[in-house]
Amino acid sequence: MSNSLPSIPLPVNEPVRAYAPGSSERASLKARLESMYSSPPVEIPCVIGGKRVFTGDTEDVVCPHDHRHVLARIHKAGKKEVAAAIAAAARAFHDWSNMPWDQRAAILLRAADILALNGQAGWRDVINGATMLGQSKSVFQAEIDSACEMIDFWRFNAYYCNEIYSQQPPALSPGIWNQLEQRPLEGFVLAVSPFNFTAIGGNLPTSPALMGNVVIWKPAENQSYSAWFTFQLLEEAGLPPGVINFLPGDGSVVGPLAMASPELAGIHFTGSTAVFQRMWETVGTNISKYRSYPRIVGETGGKDFVLAHSSAEADVTATALVRGAFEYQGQKCSAASRAYIPKSLWPKVKKSMLSMLESIKVGDTRDFSCFMNAVINQRAYDKITGYIKSAKKASGVEVLHGGSFSDKVGYFIDPTVLLVDNPKYKTMCEEIFGPVLSVHVYEDRQWESTLGLVNGTSPYALTGAVIANDRQAIVQASRSLTHAAGNFYINDKPTGAVVGQQPFGGGRASGTNDKAGAPINLLRWISPRTIKENFIPPRDYRYPVLAEE
Numbered sequence: 001m002s003n004s005l006p007s008i009p010l011p012v013n014e015p016v017r018a019y020a021p022g023s024s025e026r027a028s029l030k031a032r033l034e035s036m037y038s039s040p041p042v043e044i045p046c047v048i049g050g051k052r053v054f055t056g057d058t059e060d061v062v063c064p065h066d067h068r069h070v071l072a073r074i075h076k077a078g079k080k081e082v083a084a085a086i087a088a089a090a091r092a093f094h095d096w097s098n099m100p101w102d103q104r105a106a107i108l109l110r111a112a113d114i115l116a117l118n119g120q121a122g123w124r125d126v127i128n129g130a131t132m133l134g135q136s137k138s139v140f141q142a143e144i145d146s147a148c149e150m151i152d153f154w155r156f157n158a159y160y161c162n163e164i165y166s167q168q169p170p171a172l173s174p175g176i177w178n179q180l181e182q183r184p185l186e187g188f189v190l191a192v193s194p195f196n197f198t199a200i201g202g203n204l205p206t207s208p209a210l211m212g213n214v215v216i217w218k219p220a221e222n223q224s225y226s227a228w229f230t231f232q233l234l235e236e237a238g239l240p241p242g243v244i245n246f247l248p249g250d251g252s253v254v255g256p257l258a259m260a261s262p263e264l265a266g267i268h269f270t271g272s273t274a275v276f277q278r279m280w281e282t283v284g285t286n287i288s289k290y291r292s293y294p295r296i297v298g299e300t301g302g303k304d305f306v307l308a309h310s311s312a313e314a315d316v317t318a319t320a321l322v323r324g325a326f327e328y329q330g331q332k333c334s335a336a337s338r339a340y341i342p343k344s345l346w347p348k349v350k351k352s353m354l355s356m357l358e359s360i361k362v363g364d365t366r367d368f369s370c371f372m373n374a375v376i377n378q379r380a381y382d383k384i385t386g387y388i389k390s391a392k393k394a395s396g397v398e399v400l401h402g403g404s405f406s407d408k409v410g411y412f413i414d415p416t417v418l419l420v421d422n423p424k425y426k427t428m429c430e431e432i433f434g435p436v437l438s439v440h441v442y443e444d445r446q447w448e449s450t451l452g453l454v455n456g457t458s459p460y461a462l463t464g465a466v467i468a469n470d471r472q473a474i475v476q477a478s479r480s481l482t483h484a485a486g487n488f489y490i491n492d493k494p495t496g497a498v499v500g501q502q503p504f505g506g507g508r509a510s511g512t513n514d515k516a517g518a519p520i521n522l523l524r525w526i527s528p529r530t531i532k533e534n535f536i537p538p539r540d541y542r543y544p545v546l547a548e549e
């Protein structure tokens with residue numbers, strides 16, 4: 001083993017299972033969902049240096065679509081646990097950072113296979129089931145996230161890690177050998193993940209760990225149920241104690257405590273822009289205390305657009321809007337939430353979109369025929385319905401579809417389309433993060449000024465789509481909107497980026513654009529050491545030029 005030069009072949013994306021009626025995968029997942037739903041609440045501990053710590057300071061995790069049903073209780077981390085986790089990470093650093101890279105990669109590749117194959121322990125069903133129950137994702141949305149994207153993150157990152165380590169400087173001078181050593185960062189990386197993607201939870205701590213770093217992982221409160229299973233899967237795949245320390249709880253408690261440590265070497269964050277900016281400020285305030293300059297990687301909010309040109313097809317536009325805006329209740333950072341449609345196309349788009357929306361069922365995730373489920377919690381429900389309530393009262397805004405909601409059983413909000421006269425009305429500019437799409441209809445002749453409007457309306461620049469058949473219009477949109485989106489789509493919805501194909505991330509207020517699941521992200525977690533060896537070292541300080549004529 002020690003004399004081999006291991007290499008990892010380019011992976012293929014994990015195939016998406018269909019869960020069609022009558023299939024064995026559907027029966028197996030349904031059985032797992034029922035058993036998870038009817039089990040007593042799971043106690044979720046902190047895991048520090050491999051040890052389970054039940055702090056007794058608990059918070060319930062409930063089903064968003066059935067909010068009286070308690071799935072789990074998080075044992076929240078406090079000051080003591082954060083300090084213990086930093087110490088445990090420091091203890092794990094030596095052995096982990098010195099472990100051969102292929103052995104670290106093997107843990108992720110093994111985790112990916114365990115998840116992909118489901119097997120006797122049924123990990124694919126467990127993690128999909130936890131995502132469906134705990135985050136209210138439909139079976140399809142759970143499968144593309146917690147199974148396929150997570151598997152892809154682990155397999156592609158292992159492949160990219162191999163590529164990065166293989167890149168070595170040339171030997172251009174005789175007698176000299178140059179090497180590049182990719183060291184992990186000194187200290188620990190703080191990984192803070194959001195509620196809306198189980199796979200992001202699986203990726204944020206593992207990508208720095210793969211590159212030899214030790215990590216503290218703070219999952220989002222509302223994703224802790226599926227995060228807990230993800231963590232246990234990594235342990236089963238061979239992750240050594242202390243390499244990733246699992247600290248569920250309040251971000252506003254764990255974050256500042258971890259960021260106060262001089263050992264903070266990096267932050268791997270995904271979540272809202274406001275939280276990320278606060279974290280950056282904290283790092284700025286503490287900057288003179290750190291051993292090194294912490295690497296800060298954050299992917300944050302969006303106000304993602306669909307811009308149709310008069311040459312677009314109505315059905316293509318309507319489908320991009322319905323899927324882009326309402327899958328996972330609009331709670332994807334990439335969700336379409338503002339649309340610009342030319343007047344000539346609008347009647348057909350409207351008809352097509354409304355007929356699609358009529359057929360959408362909203363309900364419990366255990367009913368596989370529901371396209372939409374609940375929004376994540378009461379806070380999100382109140383915020384989203386607040387926008388709908390004020391839109392109903394605003395002049396120049398028409399509720400074209402939906403506008404109804406109820407939080408009696410679960411946090412349900414019907415898919416809502418607002419027709420908005422003023423393209424700067426607040427629902428066209430602010431991140432709502434729910435099933436609300438605002439549509440502005442523009443005069444066909446104002447195509448060029450509409451490009452400027454799309455570019456200048458929001459501080460975010462995450463995703464955006466142009467729908468057009470006219471190639472010149474596509475070129476114009478692509479040029480004018482160069483900085484308006486980090487993921488730009490042509491004749492497609494602005495969601496659904498696939499690892500290895502469309503690396504994901506945005507600029508402006510949407511983040512540092514370090515593209516999750518891509519080599520440029522892994523590069524943030526290493527600190528290169530250049531090594532020069534001289535095979536024939538000089539023995540005299542004098543250069544030839546100094547000799548007398």
Ligand code: NAD
Nearest residue numbers: 193194195219220251252255271272275299300301302333
């Ligand atoms: P959030 O910002 O509320 O929470 C994200 C994480 O930050 C959670 O773990 C939370 O506990 C933690 N946190 C909160 N306060 C903190 C603090 N002071 N210090 C450290 N950590 C703290 O976001 P959310 O509601 O979980 O997720 C939704 C947001 O995430 C949306 O804005 C969405 O656009 C964004 N998002 C972006 C991407 C992307 O790739 N750009 C992907 C997914 C989600």
